[in-house]
């Protein structure tokens with residue numbers, strides 16, 4: 210590592226906390242270790258980090274990281290060390306052979322929301338230009354697609370937050386729906402604390418009384434899968450109390466009559482029966498929200514990861530529009546993105562239906578623009594492919610070979626045992642990762658790739674702020690970057706040019722590809738990002754002048770053709786799987802503070818593993834008493850798809866009809882074995898957040 214302190218960003222979640230990395234020479238001459246130093250000048254986290262960010266360098270020098278390619282031996286069936294040339298040639302040969310025998314769409318590509326913008330862009334280009342396949346999607350589909358779809362419908366543009374986080378403490382009221390910031394991104398909790406210190410009100414909607422919900426002025430705990438009815442009930446009450454903003458509705462929106470009619474069919478007593486949230490609480494929420502001079506609704510995975518996630522988010526947006534809480538300073542709807550590059554990863558082409566700049570793959574003008582940047586015939590670009598779960602479900606069927614980067618679907622996909630089986634049934638699987646994840650362990654070829662501090666690249670945080678992670682340390686021998694891998698494979702597959710390994714060179718091309726698109730990065734450069742602590746998109750290039758970037762969207766007009774926001778009429782419908790006699794309990798899932806997503810990285814950090822060594826089954830004392838379950842007793846949570854086990858954790862902080870499990874672990878504790886892959890019809894988001902289960906003490910028969 211160089212001598213100076215290097216400013217960069219955390220490798221984990223979408224907050225993308227700023228941190229400084231510094232080299233520390235080891236006393237035993239064992240080289241230089243990297244340590245995290247506070248970076249108080251970065252506005253998003255002002256120096257604060259959670260345990261994941263603080264310990265993030267430990268994986269750089271971890272004994273468990275991969276430092277040489279592996280190829281599965283025909284003789285032993287085991288992954289054996291190989292040279293880079295052997296590994297890359299094997300991948301290129303197998304992908305080429307799959308194409309020749311079964312056609313281009315028999316090759317699949319699966320990416321991740323943690324990949325930098327440069328990697329996401331290059332992966333999409335590699336799939337469409339080198340492989341010619343339409344079969345590419347990524348794990349961000351599991352995390353952001355419902356909010357993105359609803360954003361697009363209502364506002365004509367999808368950016369997680371239409372305002373910077375710094376606006377939150379200055380608004381009058383926040384409704385936080387299905388987000389547990391205290392566990393998922395603790396440094397962001399201070400925005401809510403400051404909101405309250407300033408006299409603002411906080412309403413938290415969550416079936417659990419989380420650490421975040423404990424901060425709330427009002428906690429609404431709906432039955433999992435009923436957030437849509439709750440939002441409709443609130444809108445009904447807004448209308449009934451005469452709290453709509455008629456001037457805003459008339460001048461800034463369209464479609465109110467149909468949305469109003471849908472809401473009026475959801476009167477408070479009906480909503481109470483569906484959600485379990487009492488009418489007085491509904492009315493109190495409306496009072497707090499409407500009395501405030503400005504207000505925001507922020508959603509996260511709770512309402513989004515449902516088979517009606519898009520409609521659910523639309524209902525919350527309708528509430529904002531009807532009350533004039535959008536397109537105005539300190540007001541609006543926003544989605545709290547989850548993965549490190551959950552925002553940028555959804556903008557530059559690794560989604561099944563998308564080209565860089567948030568362009569649509571089925572738009573002829575978009576195809577022509579991007580094809581020109583790529584130097585190919587627009588006709589050569591394949592059309593839209595399958596969504597993430599549908600792609601994984603097709604493995605071993607018409608998709609025979611898969612190249613996977615930055616994802617661990619064996620743990621993170623719904624109905625995970627089935628998906629693990631699909632991965633095993635492939636003719637060929639190649640995985641690039643930093644550790645031997647559960648998915649990499651199934652591969653025919655594994656490529657060891659660089660980590661965040663060993664390469665430069667941009668990410669776009671939940672605010673739409675494009676950030677630069679700088680290279681701070683050299684990668685160990687034997688490791689290459691994802692961009693080097695894609696460039697080398699492109700070369701072996703006949704594309705010598707167009708796949709540079711230098712991230713800044715890729716970004717320069719991304720700027721041109723995104724120019725004129727919704728997510729326009731053309732005015733952003735590495736230099737600007739470094740000088741300005743990030744630049745908010747859209748930021749088009751302006752001749753002879755600097756576009757300032759766009760921290761706040763929609764203040765003058767929405768991004769629709771006529772500049773008006775769209776109300777989308779929606780109606781409540783039940784979850785895809787409701788409790789019945791055989792599976793009488795609701796399951797919901799989520800995260801814990803010391804682990805991140807599938808845990809591929811954080812489970813390998815001793816401090817984090819000690820803090821959160823395994824899954825648990827959280828249940829209410831009433832349910833525990835009814836079932837005769839004691840604290841710590843091993844429980845199995847069983848659905849129609851399989852079972853997951855963990856010790857009972859009994860708490861009054863959960864609804865009596867619901868159990869909760871975190872999803873970071875493989876094996877017996879893998880809750881995604883149990884979750885339901887029912888898809889939202891618009892976003893194709895699986896229903897991670899609700900399904901029907903029964904509980905079985907591990908050594909007894911079914912008890913609920």
Ligand code: SF4
Nearest residue numbers: 219221222226259262
């Ligand atoms: Fe990293 Fe997110 Fe923790 Fe910040 S909150 S340190 S970005 S994991």
